[in-house]
Structure formats: structure tokens, C-alpha cells
Amino acid sequence: MPTDAAPRDAGRGSLSDVVTSDAALRRFLQGLPGVDAVGLEARAAALGTRSIKTTAKAYALDLAISMIDLTTLEGADTPGKVRSLCAKGANPDPGDRSTPRVAAICVYPDMAAVAKQALTEQGAGEVHVASVATAFPSGRASMSVKLADTREAVAAGADEIDMVIDRGAFLAGRYLQVFEEIQQVKAACGAAHLKVIFENGELATYDNIRRASWLAMLAGADFIKTSTGKVAVNATPPNTLLMLEAVRDFRAATGRQVGVKPAGGIRTAKDAVKYLVMVNETLGDDWLSPDWFRFGASSLLNDLLMQRQKLSTGRYSGPDYVTVD
């Protein structure tokens, strides 16, 4: 991922003083413009009615594939499972080598080394290894455990760290604690990029999601991510749209560009294209790249591949013609 595309100057100084105390941070976050839920959901639904056909669809399908963080986060994960996922990510469609590779393989920290090695062996070094960390998915552990978790994942070869915030602290209004945790994890990441997961389903209100977005971006997040995929409500078009608006406004205020990753529940090519339409019409070209937008998904890839085959051959071949991993 490239670093800041735009200069860091504009307005930067004006935001540094909002993190000087818990009170200042709370005033700032609670002073952000409110979100009207009905209007937000209506806008997301309206963008979902865009009709993406032919050349536009071909572009969107390939872009979506290249933005996938192909994920396995199960208690039952084994090195064999992770290696087969890496092979899939490196060559998603064995029948069509023009298919782009996914952006990253996303695993638990103890599988990061396996994934790194498998991708290297596949000659797919450009596919990143993303590792969840900080006591994913609940985040309920001491700070020292979270930092150790992060350092081990990075040492094992993770290029990207997906951390979870302490939702308990956030909901209790201890914003500065959350801020400092993100800062410390960011420091522990070293060169690895940091994605900050809010678990939108647990933050519950759109106002909270906007506050969490600004909080994480102020603390140095490279990406903000909707959810772990482990709770009832994960990425939705409205909560992702809200985060897109937040990164847009943050760049306008500070000059720093931050990426967005919806995760969990995006299973069909049709849904993925709707998210890309939201990115296109909210943020535009600057974010239409795997450097700035990702999908956290597993089953999505096969549906994208089937749609891609249909577009190139004119026929829908079905699930027997994509690999099961």
C-alpha cells in the first residue's frame, strides 16, 4: 500500500489538540455531524439500483477480485486449509490465468507463517498476508497480550494487521483509551499496515460508527474495517457508506487518505458491485484500488469467478467449475 497520496498539511494542526485529553476527544467526536439513519439507508439503497453491465461489469468483477482479503478465521483452520486458500488466492481461476490475484490472505496469527510460505512458493509474493490480532474477535484481553499478539503476527510475516477495538471501552465513553490502544498497536505493527475493526454490529448506532471512524483515523489507522464477521450484523451498505464518507471527510480535513474494508456477509458478485458503486460515487477514482478498498470475504470469490466466466463465455457454468477450498 502506498503511503499518503495527498499532502498532510491542510488543517492537520487543528486536529492534534482534540486528542490531548479524554474530555477534548469526547467533545470532538460527539460534535461530529449526526447521521440520519433513514436518509443514510435510502442513499445506500438508491446506489444499489445502479445497473452495471458489459464492460463496466467486467471492470468491476476484476477489480472486486483484486480487492479481496480471502479469509479463513475458524477454530478448525489447519496448515493444509491455509495452503489451499493461498493457492486459490494466487490463481483464483485455474482455467483462466488472466484472472487477477486477490489482495491478501487473511488468517489467525498462528497461521501467518504458513500463509507467507505458501504464497512465496506459489510465486505470489505480491499477495499480502493479513493477520487478525489483538485477541480477535472479542478484543477482551490485556494490552500486553494484544501487543504480543500483534508483534508475533508481524514477526511471522504478516504484511497487514487487522486489529479489533475494545468495544466495551468505546461504549463506556473511554475514547482516549481506545485511541491509545490503536496508537500502541500501530507502533507494534512497524512497517505492517494497520486495519482497525469496529464491529459495527456492536457499536449499534450510525453516530457511533462515525465517531469510531474518526477516532481510528486520528490514531493512525491505515484502513478502517466494518466488522469481524463473527456477529449477527456485519458489513451493510449503509454502514460502509458512512465509513466511506468518513474517510472522504478525513482526507479533506487532514490530507491523509485512509482505506475502507467491509467484511462479513458479502457473498455475491452483485453485492460486491454495489459496494464498488458506492466507492465510485462517494470517493471516486482515488479509492478504486486494492490499496484503498478491500472486501473481507471467503465465499464471494467463487461467485465473482462464476460471473466472470459467464461474462467471457456467455454461459453460466455453475459451482462445479470453480474450485472448492
Added chain:
Amino acid sequence: MNAKLFAYAPAPESRAVVDIAPSYGLFVDGEFREAAAGKVFKTLSPASEEVLSEVAYGEQEDIDAAVRAARAAFGPWSALPGAERAKYLFRIARIIQERSRELAVLETLDNGKPIRETRDADLPLVAAHFFYYAGWADKLSYAGCGPDPRPLGVAAQVIPWNFPLLMLAWKVAPALATGNTVVLKPAETTPLSALFFADICRQAGLPKGVVNIVPGDGATGAALVGHPDVNKVAFTGSTAVGKQIARTVAGTRKRLTLELGGKGANIVFEDAPLDQAVEGIVGGIFFNQGQVCCAGSRLLVQESVQEEVLDALKRRLSTLRVGDPLDKNTDVGAINSAEQLARITELAEAGEAEGAQRWSPPCELPGEGYWFAPTVFTGVSQAHRIAREEIFGPVLSVLTFRTPDEAVAKANNTPYGLSAGIWTEKGSRILKLANQLRAGVVWANTFNKFDPTSPFGGYKESGYGREGGRHGLEAYLEHA
């Protein structure tokens, strides 16, 4: 504009779903017939200036025949039990749903509005209106007009071109539910969906003469509202024509409802949910190319957030897609007629001449047809014509205010009083302002939301009477 990474390929809705005949007659007494004098007029597609069809032009003799048919049908129709009338209305509603794709394409062709709107707004609302009033037909004793309210008789209805089929539904559904019969004149530039509706009436087996449709122009409408044997006149359209109609009807026993122009204020406070407010501003003035009587054509924005709101608005307008109305991704379609385009152009030029700053996003307009780019005027004062006169086009006038009192004073400082919008996160302010604004509809944190259960209508020169909801029944009932 630079080439976009993610450029949407054309996604045209198929015209094949609608079969437009080369010519249409008047619909009188359950059948299509030629005009008595044999006159016809052409209806165009405003997006391409292509002639869609030739339509019979109704004159006095045709109006006489239509009113006679409606009078003859009134006795048996009004004598039917409400539940029986409801069956016809439910049937019409279901046929509209079944034929909604066809009707959406037809409406888009004849009116120029985007298929996205006819498909997602006009047609669902049309069906909903018939379903809603079908439900009232056997419950009129509870409409608030006494225990046994009576229908008025023959209703003369004249509708505009901005929502041709929806305005028909607003007029026809309550009239039929209450037991009246109807002679309706669609607008000169958009007669086709009303004629397709005539076909739906036949398909539903509606008794002949209950609905009669006589296309034509202003003279046809004048003959209809002036006819001595109509009991009720309902008009939606311009304030100038509304005043003429009021003069015509004055001194007769005809009941009158008028839904006229507007100059709606969309008031954005500094504590508004800004992203949604911007959506509301855009939907408020660019929905249907701004050809909406309740459009939020004046943006009143608090000075403290003026720059932020305008920046966001301009950014958002740059993503609007202007062009082929049949393309499913088009947001802004064609202006309905050359005449309307000339009026919008004239007022926009007056805005510039009076010193307001004009801005439009970069957009390419098609070479044929009637087009006007989405336009925003800043630096507008209450004295400018573009702040006072109804433009009825995609032109937004931006004014500022400092305090809630000033916002109310400016919003109310217009001869119109149809709609207003309030954007704030403060609930108490919404309730206070809604009581102070002299507008028939006040939207809070939304705009241009319609529902058949909700009464709609104006104050002052925006007209009188209400359409929609229980209140909409009163316009077609007499106290027992």
C-alpha cells in the same frame, strides 16, 4: 471531464415492453372514438423530439359527450355498495402493478423523466394510491363527513405533465372510491399514460362512462371546467391557470380544489445531518428535473455551515448523471417541452443578470431534445426573481440565514405555501418550526416523500383542498 476508472456502460431499458399505437382517440363512454371535429395533435418524446403518436384533440362537443356519459354513469355507479366499487379499484391497482414496467417506459418516453424515477417512484405510488382509496370505498361513514356522506356527481379533473399518471391517480382514485364519475383532461404534452389508463379501466371491466378521458390543451380544459353539468372541479397546475379556473367556477355550485405552484424552502441548520441534508437538497430540487410543484427550489442554509454545505453539494452534483431517460443509471432526464425549457432558460438568465452567481457541474447535454443542466445559484437575495418566481426546473437558489426566526421569516416570505423542509438533529426545533412555516407539507430531515395516506396541498397561492389520506376524501363528498 477526465475518463473515469469505473465508467458505467449504457444500460437502456427496453422500449419493446410498450406498444404505442400511431394514433389514439378520446375515451368516452367506455370506448375510444375520434374527436367530433376530427382534430388531432402530436405528442413528442422530449428527450429526442421524436413523434410518439397522434392523439385526438377534444373540443366543446367532445366535452359535452364525455360529461353526458359521466352523468349517465353516475346514478348506477354511486348506487353500488362501497365494497363493490372497491373491487374495481383493487382490480385497477393490480393491473397497474402487473403493467408497471410497460407504463414506466411509456411515461419516461412521453415525459422525459428518468426510468429510475418512473420505475421506483411514479408507478409504485400510482398503484399504492389506488390500493389505498380502494380500502376507503366501504368505510366512507368514517371519513369525517357525517354518517352517510354522498358523492358530488361528475368530477372535472385537469392534470399537469410533470407526473402524468400519478396526478391522474391522485384525482381518479378518491373520486371513484367516493362514488363520483370522472371526466379527466391530461396535459397536452403527456396524454399517453392517461390513454393507457383508459385501456386499464376497460381491462378491469369498469362500467362505461365512469371514467372518461379527453386529451387536449388549455381550451379543452377550459371547456371542461366551464361545463354547466359538472359538480366538482379539481385542478393541478400553474397558479395563473388556477386563478382563471377559480374565476370561471365562482358563482356556480361547483366545488373546487386547486393544487398550484410553489417555491419551497429547504432549511438547513448548522446541526443538521449534513450528508443526508445534501441528499435531501439534491432530491428536493433535481428529482424530476425540478419540475415538481413542491420542489425545494430555495435552499436556506445557516451561514455558519454555508461553505461546508455548498462544497458538499457541488461535489455531489458532479456525480449526477444527465442524459438518456431510458438508461437505468440516468439521474436527470429531459425537460418536458420546448416551452418549459424556454421559461427555465429565461429565469436562469434573469438570475445572472440580477447578480447571482451561477454554477453547473460539468456535464454533456444531448444534441437533440430539451435539456437543462442542473444549476445552482449562490448569492441570491429575497429580491431576486429566482428567489420569488417558480422556475419549475433544475435550478436551485441558495440563500442564507443566521437565526431560526430569520429562517422562518424568509421561508414564509413568498406568495406560495406548498412545501418546506427542515434539517436539524434537534427534535424540539423541528416541532416549533413546523408550526411556524406556512406550508401545506413540512418535511423533517427528508424531502419529496409521498405516501397515499398523507394529505398534500397548499396554503396561499399554492391552492386549497387536500389530496391523499382521509382528507382527500372530503374533496369528493357532501355531508349527509
